[in-house]
Structures are given as C-alpha cells and as structure tokens.
Amino acid sequence: MDQGQHITDAAPGAARYEPRGAGRRRVNRAGAWAAALLLAGVGVVVGCRAAGRDAVTPVPQLLAFLPWLIAPTAAALLIALLARWRTGLVCGVVVLGALAWYTEPYGKDGGEPAGPPVSGVRVLASNVQFSRGTNALIDTVARHRPDLVFVAECGSPCRDALDRESLRTRYPYRRAVAADGSEGSTILSRFPLKAAPTVAGTMGMPAAVADVRGHAVRLQLAHPMPPLPDQVGVWRTELGRLADAARAARGPAIMAGDFNATQDHAAFRRILDAGALRDAARLTGRARTPSWPSTAPGPLGTQIDHVLVTDDFSADASRFVRLSDTDHRALLVDLTLHG
Incomplete structure (x- = not known):
C-alpha cells in the first residue's frame, strides 16, 4: 500500500x-x-x-x-x-x-473663536422616547439648570409636564411642534425667542432665533427619521434638509437633538460640511461616547445624539447623562458664545 x-x-x-x-x-x-x-x-x-x-x-x-x-x-x-x-x-x-x-473623530476641531466671550450657554439635548423619560428629564433640568433644552419625542404628556409653574418661570420662552408620540418636539429657553421656519420632517423639528445678550443665535432641533430598512430614503432626505438649514444659517447657530446618525454616515457628515458647524462632543474629546441605546453595557452603543455649533462658540465641557425610562442618554454641553 x-x-x-x-x-x-x-x-x-x-x-x-x-x-x-x-x-x-x-x-x-x-x-x-x-x-x-x-x-x-x-x-x-x-x-x-x-x-x-x-x-x-x-x-x-x-x-x-x-x-x-x-x-x-x-x-x-x-x-x-x-x-x-x-x-x-x-x-x-x-x-x-x-x-x-x-x-478617528471626524469633523472640524479648529481653534478658539477670536472674539471676546459674550455669554455662557449650557445646552441639554434629550430624546424622551414617546414622553416616557419626561420626569427624568425634569429632574436633570432641575439639577443641571441648562439655558436651552432641546426635547425630541415630546408628546402631550411631556408638554403638559413641562408646563408646570416652576419650569414656566425658568423657561418662559418656547417653540414646539405640538404632536403626539415621536412626532412632538419642544425647545425651552431662558433667552427670548423669535419664530423661525421649521425643517420639514416626519417628526417635528422646530426652530427659533434666540436673543443671547443682544446676539441673535439660530436654534434648530434635529430629529430625522431613523434609517429603518424601509425608511432609508426618508432618513437621507431629512438629513439633507438639515444640511440645507446648516448651509443657509448666518451668524451663530446651534443644531441639537437626535440625528439618528453618526459621524460614519455620509448624510450626517454633509451637515458638518455644509456650513460652519462643529460637533461639540468632538471638540471636548467625546466623539465616540455612545448615546444610544442607553441600556447597552459599558462602551457599547453608538453616538446618534449631537450638539452642533458654529465657530462663534467654544465648547468647554460635555457629558452624556443617563435618564431613566428612555433609550437615549441626554447630552449636556457647556458653551461660550464669542462676539
């Protein structure tokens, strides 16, 4: 053999x-x-x-x-x-x-704004998941006392809770898309607000112009459709509309909320590339800190909640805050507006 x-x-x-x-x-x-x-x-x-x-x-x-x-x-x-x-x-x-x-983090980091500091601005962006996380949001607002609050998925239970007297006193200025479920959204502000055109979307994306110590600051809440298998085209279109809003902005601007997109999505990067917007988490060294799903253990998850600012702002600090009863972590950012 x-x-x-x-x-x-x-x-x-x-x-x-x-x-x-x-x-x-x-x-x-x-x-x-x-x-x-x-x-x-x-x-x-x-x-x-x-x-x-x-x-x-x-x-x-x-x-x-x-x-x-x-x-x-x-x-x-x-x-x-x-x-x-x-x-x-x-x-x-x-x-x-x-x-x-x-x-590696994507987006502009740049240097500090050249003008003198005008005002500190603390921003909180939160998706309260069909209003379920409203009470946790209110506790977070009371603890951290932000100047501007961007709330996505704020339906009628959320709006009713935010109308409490103590919150009305601290945030007398508001712009909202009044709808239920995931379609409602609200901006709360300590600064006087003027109306501004909203960005069209399946879910509410209100806008306003804030008077921050005599400086007009454009505010835009972001909440496009998520990229569900049968909604990718809608998701891409609505992110494109946010890019158009970024391109049209003149002067200081803040765009904040649940973008349902990360820095690895081309549609999100076009928002940063369209105007002078920079990602505040990127500026403060937290470009990969996950915000969703909040139940994911440790470092797992992805960052789809963002606060984007023009280079009129410096970003001093940011942190992602765990809220109960919602699948998103809230994003708290300390900014300084420069003249």
Whole structure:
C-alpha cells in the first residue's frame, strides 16, 4: 500500500483510499470560506464609508456601529490564520487598518473663536422616547439648570409636564411642534425667542432665533427619521434638509437633538460640511461616547445624539447623562458664545 494513502470505511464491505491530510485541507477550505464571508461583509461597509456613500440596507445600519466591526474582522483574521489562508490574512489586515483609520473623530476641531466671550450657554439635548423619560428629564433640568433644552419625542404628556409653574418661570420662552408620540418636539429657553421656519420632517423639528445678550443665535432641533430598512430614503432626505438649514444659517447657530446618525454616515457628515458647524462632543474629546441605546453595557452603543455649533462658540465641557425610562442618554454641553 502507498504510504501516502490510508484506508477509510466507505460502506459495509468496501474500502476507499484517501490521501493523508485531505481532512485538514477540507477544514482549511471551510475556514477560508468563513473568513472570506466575514471580510466581504465588513469590506462592503468599509468601502461605502471610504466612498462617502450610505448605500442601502443593511449598510446604513451597520455604519452606525462601524468601530465594533473590528470584532468580526479580528475573528476573520484568526480563522484565516488557523486555515493558513495568506490572502485572507493580507485582506484582513487591510480592512482592520481601514477600520482603525475611520474610528478617528471626524469633523472640524479648529481653534478658539477670536472674539471676546459674550455669554455662557449650557445646552441639554434629550430624546424622551414617546414622553416616557419626561420626569427624568425634569429632574436633570432641575439639577443641571441648562439655558436651552432641546426635547425630541415630546408628546402631550411631556408638554403638559413641562408646563408646570416652576419650569414656566425658568423657561418662559418656547417653540414646539405640538404632536403626539415621536412626532412632538419642544425647545425651552431662558433667552427670548423669535419664530423661525421649521425643517420639514416626519417628526417635528422646530426652530427659533434666540436673543443671547443682544446676539441673535439660530436654534434648530434635529430629529430625522431613523434609517429603518424601509425608511432609508426618508432618513437621507431629512438629513439633507438639515444640511440645507446648516448651509443657509448666518451668524451663530446651534443644531441639537437626535440625528439618528453618526459621524460614519455620509448624510450626517454633509451637515458638518455644509456650513460652519462643529460637533461639540468632538471638540471636548467625546466623539465616540455612545448615546444610544442607553441600556447597552459599558462602551457599547453608538453616538446618534449631537450638539452642533458654529465657530462663534467654544465648547468647554460635555457629558452624556443617563435618564431613566428612555433609550437615549441626554447630552449636556457647556458653551461660550464669542462676539
């Protein structure tokens, strides 16, 4: 018998010869296929990120969690190593390097505004999830005393609670889209407000012009549709309208709320690129701090809640605050308006 072969049972009363190492080669081929599928899936998402395209489902949903795609990429690399698939190892290293590159914060950081400081402005942005987190929001407002409060998904129970006398005294100025469920939104302000055109959307996105120590500051609440599998087109359109609003803004401006998008979405980056807006979390070193879902353990999750400001503002500090009964963390930012 050839020393390179061995007998295996094929059926009762029969035998066949199989080259030594054939089983190992089958395992290697299976491992190579598994690694290739993982790398292909991650590679498509990374390719869309590099091309500046959000593409179609499931790419927009996966882009929201781009940094966490390092896990399947590392798994693919390990499988390729065990399967002795050299091409897969090279591809895996390339994909891993691209992920590391795009994990870096995106957007303008710039320097400090040139003009003298005019006023401190504390901003709180919160999605209270169908009004459920309203009581937690009110407690947070009482504790941190922001000057401007942007509240998404503020239906009639939320508006009624925010009409309490103590809140009316502190925030006498308001602009709202009065609707129930996720469609209602409200801006509360210590500063006098004038009306401004809203941005059209499925959910309410009110706007106003605040008088901050004699300086007109444009305020825009952001709450576009999320990129659900059957709503990606609507999501992209409504983020585009926010980019148009950013492009049209003149002078100091704040755009805040639940953008349902991260820095890895091209549609969100166009908002930053359209005007002079900068991400306050980015300016304060918290560009990757997750805001949703708030129930995710540790660092897991993604940042879809943002406060964007023009370069008339310096960002002094930011923190994400856990609120009960809502799946979003609130974003609290300390700004300084410069003249």
